[in-house]
Amino acid sequence: MIPMSKIVRTITNILYVFIIGFGFYVIIHGHLTPGGGFQGGAVVASAFALLAVAYGRKKIVSMLNKEHLSVAEISGLLAFICLAFLGLGTVFFFNFLAVGRSIPVFSNTPAGINPGDLNTAGILPLMNIAVGVEVLSALGVVILTMFLGFKEGK
Amino acid sequence: MFENLVPHLPILIIAIPLFGAFASYLFSKVSDKARDVFAFIVLGVTEFLVLVLGKDIYTNGLRVYTLGATSAELTAPTGYIMPVRIILEVDALSIFMGIITVTVAFIVFIFSLKPMKEYSGTDKYYTLMFLLLVGMLGIEFTGDLFNLFVFLEIASIAGAALVAFFTHRDESAEAAFKYVVICSLGALLVLFAVALFYGQYDALNIAYLANVMKYSLLDKIAFCVLLCAFAMKAGSAPMHMWKPDAYGEAPGPVAAILVTASLVSMYALLRVCFTLYGRGLNTEVIGWIITVLGLLSIFIGVTMALIQNNFGRLIGYTAVAEVGFILLAAGVGFAGFSSTGFGFTALQAGLFHILNDALDLGLLFLVSGAVLHATGKRNLNELSGLARNMKYTCIFFIVGLCAVAGLPPMNGFASKLMIYESVYQFNPVFSIIAILASIFMLAVFVKVFYSVFLGPELKEFSSVKEVPASMLLAMGALAVLIIVIGLCPDIFVNNVINPAARALIDYGIYRGVV
Numbered sequence: 181m182i183p184m185s186k187i188v189r190t191i192t193n194i195l196y197v198f199i200i201g202f203g204f205y206v207i208i209h210g211h212l213t214p215g216g217g218f219q220g221g222a223v224v225a226s227a228f229a230l231l232a233v234a235y236g237r238k239k240i241v242s243m244l245n246k247e248h249l250s251v252a253e254i255s256g257l258l259a260f261i262c263l264a265f266l267g268l269g270t271v272f273f274f275n276f277l278a279v280g281r282s283i284p285v286f287s288n289t290p291a292g293i294n295p296g297d298l299n300t301a302g303i304l305p306l307m308n309i310a311v312g313v314e315v316l317s318a319l320g321v322v323i324l325t326m327f328l329g330f331k332e333g334k
Numbered sequence: 335m336f337e338n339l340v341p342h343l344p345i346l347i348i349a350i351p352l353f354g355a356f357a358s359y360l361f362s363k364v365s366d367k368a369r370d371v372f373a374f375i376v377l378g379v380t381e382f383l384v385l386v387l388g389k390d391i392y393t394n395g396l397r398v399y400t401l402g403a404t405s406a407e408l409t410a411p412t413g414y415i416m417p418v419r420i421i422l423e424v425d426a427l428s429i430f431m432g433i434i435t436v437t438v439a440f441i442v443f444i445f446s447l448k449p450m451k452e453y454s455g456t457d458k459y460y461t462l463m464f465l466l467l468v469g470m471l472g473i474e475f476t477g478d479l480f481n482l483f484v485f486l487e488i489a490s491i492a493g494a495a496l497v498a499f500f501t502h503r504d505e506s507a508e509a510a511f512k513y514v515v516i517c518s519l520g521a522l523l524v525l526f527a528v529a530l531f532y533g534q535y536d537a538l539n540i541a542y543l544a545n546v547m548k549y550s551l552l553d554k555i556a557f558c559v560l561l562c563a564f565a566m567k568a569g570s571a572p573m574h575m576w577k578p579d580a581y582g583e584a585p586g587p588v589a590a591i592l593v594t595a596s597l598v599s600m601y602a603l604l605r606v607c608f609t610l611y612g613r614g615l616n617t618e619v620i621g622w623i624i625t626v627l628g629l630l631s632i633f634i635g636v637t638m639a640l641i642q643n644n645f646g647r648l649i650g651y652t653a654v655a656e657v658g659f660i661l662l663a664a665g666v667g668f669a670g671f672s673s674t675g676f677g678f679t680a681l682q683a684g685l686f687h688i689l690n691d692a693l694d695l696g697l698l699f700l701v702s703g704a705v706l707h708a709t710g711k712r713n714l715n716e717l718s719g720l721a722r723n724m725k726y727t728c729i730f731f732i733v734g735l736c737a738v739a740g741l742p743p744m745n746g747f748a749s750k751l752m753i754y755e756s757v758y759q760f761n762p763v764f765s766i767i768a769i770l771a772s773i774f775m776l777a778v779f780v781k782v783f784y785s786v787f788l789g790p791e792l793k794e795f796s797s798v799k800e801v802p803a804s805m806l807l808a809m810g811a812l813a814v815l816i817i818v819i820g821l822c823p824d825i826f827v828n829n830v831i832n833p834a835a836r837a838l839i840d841y842g843i844y845r846g847v848v
Contacts, residue, residue: 251363257356261349272345273402273420 183236192234199227203316210308211301217308221315228320237327246324249317256314263303263310278302341406343387344399344422347432348471350380355464362457370447373460377440380467384436388429392833396425398477398847409848417539417848423477425844426833430685431474431601434692438594439467445700445808446587448801449707459499465492466591470598477847479531480538482602483524486567489595490517496588497580509576509583516566516576520599523563527556540610541845549614557615560606561624567599570661571630574654578638581650582712586703589646590696593653597688600660604684607668608838609845621669624661625760629767631658636774640781643714645702648782649695652738652775656691660684662768663753666760673839676759682835683752686827690737690745690819697734697812701727704801704809705786714782719791723798728787730809735783737816739776745816748823 183189206213207220232240267274277286278301286306288299298305339346354376362369391397399406399422409417424432443463450456469489476482494517498510530552531543547553566573577596581589607620635655642648663684670677704727705720706712721728737744740751750772758765800806819826837844 251360254356254359258353258360261353261356265349265353267402268342271401271403271406272342272349272399274404275402279404 183239184234188234192230196227196230199230200224203227204312207308207312208298208305209296210312211304212296212298217311218315220308221312222319224312224316225319225323229323232323232327240324240327244320244324246321249320249324252317253314253321256310256312256317259310260307260314263307267303275302275304277306278304340386340390341397341399343383343390344397344424344475345401347380347383347387347436348422348468348475350376350383351464351471352468354380355461355468358460358464359457362460366451366456369457369460373443373464376464377436377443381436381440384429384432387424388433391424391426391429392829396423396837396843396847398423416537416542420481421477421539421848422475423541423844423847424475426837427601427604427685427835428474430830430834431598431688432471434689435467435470435474435594435598438692438696439463439591441696441808441811442587442591442700444811445590445703445805446585447804449585449587449703449805453499455499459496462492462495463591465489466496466595469493470595473598473602477540478538479524479528479540479543482540483521483528486517486521486524486599486602489598490514490521493517493580493592493595497584497592499585499588500583503583505579506583509579512576513580516573520563520567523559523566527559527563530556530559539848540605541848544610544612544841544845545848547611547614549611553611554615557606557611557620561603561620564599564603564606565627565661568596568603568661569631569654569657570627571634571654571658572627574631574634577654578642578647578650581653581699582644582647584646586646586699586701586706589649590699590703593695593699594692596653596657597660597692600657600664600688604664604838607664608671609841612841613671617671618669621665621667621671624665624668625764626665628658628661628663628665629764631655631661632768632771633658636771636778639778640774645705645712645714645717645782645786646699648714648778649698649702652698652778653691653695655771655775656687656695656738658771659750659753659768660687660691662757662764663687666757667835669760671839673836676756678835678839679752680756680760681838682827682831683749683756685834686749686752686823686831689826689831690749690816693812693816693819694734694737694744694746697730697809697816698738700805700809700812701731701734704805707805708798708801709795714785717786718789718795719787720795720798721787722791723795724787724800726800726806727809730806730813731783731787733813733816735776735779737820739779740772741776743817743820745819745823748820748827752827 203220203224206215206223207217210216264273267276277283286299286302288297290297358369358373361372400408401420403419409421450459466489469485472485473482494510494514497513498506500506534552535543535546537543569577632655635651635658639648639651663680667677667681667684711717737746740746754765754769
């Protein structure tokens, strides 16, 4: 895979920051707006795919490390299941941040019409972030593996 | 200290292996030894917890667990008339299957410690093994039809990746592809049935669905779809073609645990037939259909096994036949559907045979894995005279051979005798066919025994050594279980099988929790 033309690369340079930013926006606002960890993670991974197409195989392989991505993937999964374990004082998967409100993290309960308070929903935003990290690194590994299959110069 | 923990055991038994699946990958970044120790601890803890939960359920009865609720027993939130949360429901049958699953997984893990050192990619091997275990345990413990589908998918994908373990071989990739296509098809059929239920009743909980079931045409279509899907996953006759391929190509320990995975879909079949539908169906007709499927599996499995010359494929075909025996007994049990008489004996025999099957076929697959490890060959025509150098493996093979063929001192004899007796009262011809198939099975394995272990010693095998102690220990553990169950089957039937069979017949208890 050879790099694409300068026009494509320039547009990619501008766009990929916005794509990654939008992906993280979808992840963090998972409990307020449509979308969530999986969708946001997929958006971030699509930025990796864009970079890979625009700059060719060599560049993307030097940019992303497969081992690091695998470890990030596993960390996301472990964070998710550990959050579920933390609820065990009552019941597995119990939303201990939202119900007891003893820890003032993500524990607001706004009443009435509001513009969207990020600081709500207890462990849900944390789980969205965990899933987001898992999906973006897993899809990153998938993209990397697929690009490794291409021969140089084609 | 366990009083506080016991209510949480149903989810812990699923969650701890899931945690182990992800954490073992991190541990293998440190060192292989750390990973092995960690995986051993996780499986040991799971085994211990499943036994504690088993003791609790056999004495106190069914246990419910509601995820995310303010208390574990709160199945319907205040103000709701039906359950909306994810609910685990563990009765005597679920925990019976759970104990079999975790025990086989534990033994398979000990077996694969040494041979897997020779290959690369073992970090992913243990993760996939754990995920397969999670999928099976989830299917057994869940009380929710949609979660059953999710866990079925987890088990299928992990299983397919494990079948493709020897990725350098084209045949392995083909077998794994076949496996994943069949499993996806089965899972999509289950999803279709779930959609039919959800469209009619707005609910997915098995117990709630069973309570409000109207036995409409759509429900009957859903039943046929579920029956096909689970029979396909279990490897029943017209849909068995994936089984010899997958078992023949997978490494021995993987094949041993895949046998348990197919028995878990037998469990799902029983759960759907007895608990979800129960007496509302025409049990006589459905029972006959399942019985005929069973007879077909027995006949095709045994006759095809006779002509195989690959060790794994041959055991794969006998696995089809063994599933046929379980289906035969389950069909007679469903046609009878009572807590007395031959129908109940047949149901007990079917459940007993599930236990024996997991142990017998597991042992045979481990022996085939040991032979592959020692010689690097699977073709029966190329193997000869191994009994000289591998005497313990040879003894374990004889134990497995006798157990699968149903010879007296082994567990296979006890369950098969119960099947013959009860099926004879249902239809004598079926019983005779089953006995003849058992004799054929003995012929199949005597052929294997002669060609692999007896005969002249070949020059290329003169330096073959007995397999390492950990592999012998794993095979020995299965052999001891087979002999103990074979020597005192009444203890197991009365204390373990009987409550499990009762849990299926008295479905009111399972349905009554929501």
